Structure formats: C-alpha cells, structure tokens
Amino acid sequence: MNGTREDKIEKATKDILEAIGEDIHREGLIKTPHRVAKAYKYLFSGYEQNGIEILKSAIFKTSNSEMVIVKNIEFYSMCEHHMLPIIGQAHIAYIPNGFVTGLSKLPRVVDVFARRLQIQENMTEQIAEAIDKAINPFGVAVILTARHMCMEMRGVEKCNSSTTTSAYRGIFLKEQQYKSEFLTQIRNN
Ligand SMILES: [Zn+2]
Incomplete structure (x- = not known):
C-alpha cells in the first residue's frame, strides 16, 4: 500500500x-x-503477500508421512460485508508427501488470508488451497472457529455464538480415520 x-x-x-x-x-x-x-495498512497487508510463496520459502525434504498438526493459531480478520472484526483460531493438519514446510509458515499463511476482507468460508478454503499447492501433501485439513463482531455488535447481537468452517483435501476426504484423528487432536487442548 x-x-x-x-x-x-x-x-x-x-x-x-x-x-x-x-x-x-x-x-x-x-x-x-x-x-x-x-x-x-497493517490489517490489510495480506493483499500484498502470497501464501504459496511464503510456504515455499521454507521447504524441507522428509521421509516422515505422519500427520503434522498446528492448532490454536489465533487470527484477526475483517468481514467483507461490514468491515468489522472476525476473531478466531485456526487448526491445520497435513500429511507430508516427501516435503514439509517450516512450522512457523503455517501461522504466517493464516495471517496472509486473515489480513484481507474475508468471509470465513473462503478463508478456510484459501488456506487449504495454498498448503495443497505449495507442498503437494497427501492431504490437508483446515478448521477455523471464529466470533464475528458483525453478529455480536449489530444484527442478531448473539454474543456467545461462534462459527466453525472446515476444508479438507486429499486423503482427509477419502479416509475417515485421518479426519477423526485430526478432530480428536484439536479437541484435546
Ligand atoms: Zn459481517
């Protein structure tokens, strides 16, 4: 900007x-x-950043193909309908297919998409898509849980509601056990 x-x-x-x-x-x-x-300038800095490039900036070879999970990643976004805050947490998992990305890159990619005008459903998809394209894993899972200030400060004024969205790619769609493991892991805080 x-x-x-x-x-x-x-x-x-x-x-x-x-x-x-x-x-x-x-x-x-x-x-x-x-x-x-x-x-x-800060809240919308995501428009100038490329999630795939960030993930690709730290890629390491691995023979490990166990699930990598990073959970409770805080994020702050702004809704595209009212330009009011969305405050939430992201939980991400992927199954490496020869490559892993630096663990700090996953929170960064969440911020790339959070620091734009968003709807939660699209942001969830965009994170999954970026990880899928950057490291081509066997599968990706992304869950976002968030509070929407446009629902709490105005509109229906429901302060204790939260919205959960998910996006799955690859093996998470085909084999239920992976999705179950991910869901169990993020439930155990
Ligand atoms: Zn809104």
Whole structure:
C-alpha cells in the first residue's frame, strides 16, 4: 500500500467521521484519520503477500508421512460485508508427501488470508488451497472457529455464538480415520 492509498484512507476516514456527526477538529480526533490509515495498512497487508510463496520459502525434504498438526493459531480478520472484526483460531493438519514446510509458515499463511476482507468460508478454503499447492501433501485439513463482531455488535447481537468452517483435501476426504484423528487432536487442548 503506497502513500497515495494511505492518503485516500485518511481522506475517507475524515468523511466518515463527519458523516457520523463528529467534529474532526477536536483534539482527540485530529490524528485519527492518520492512525486509521496506518492501522488499515497493517490489517490489510495480506493483499500484498502470497501464501504459496511464503510456504515455499521454507521447504524441507522428509521421509516422515505422519500427520503434522498446528492448532490454536489465533487470527484477526475483517468481514467483507461490514468491515468489522472476525476473531478466531485456526487448526491445520497435513500429511507430508516427501516435503514439509517450516512450522512457523503455517501461522504466517493464516495471517496472509486473515489480513484481507474475508468471509470465513473462503478463508478456510484459501488456506487449504495454498498448503495443497505449495507442498503437494497427501492431504490437508483446515478448521477455523471464529466470533464475528458483525453478529455480536449489530444484527442478531448473539454474543456467545461462534462459527466453525472446515476444508479438507486429499486423503482427509477419502479416509475417515485421518479426519477423526485430526478432530480428536484439536479437541484435546
Ligand atoms: Zn459481517
């Protein structure tokens, strides 16, 4: 996101502040448009990153083909319908087919897709797809559980509901035992 884009966000934020009835010149708000532009640059930095490239930047050969699981990966995203936060956790598993990716790359790939405007269902698919393409494993499983501020702060105002979505590829679709093992593992915190 270059300077021009940040300038646009600053200007748009001023317009929103005025539209909601605020005095954009009062002390507390003077720097707000600038801060919002900086915050958006960070929250939407995923558009400039490529999940597959990140996973491929640390690939190691392995003869191990046991399930790799990384669970409870926190993420913060923004819904594409209301631009309000989605706060959740990702659980990822894959079965290596000759290659593994650095373990820290899995949380990073979650952030690549979280730091965009999202719907949870698509984000789940995008994470699975990136892992599938980057390391071509025997199978991939991704589960996201999240709270949606657009459901809690407005709309139905249901504060204790959470949404779970899943995406499976390869052997996780064909052989139930793998899916069961994954689900058992992520349940045991
Ligand atoms: Zn929403």
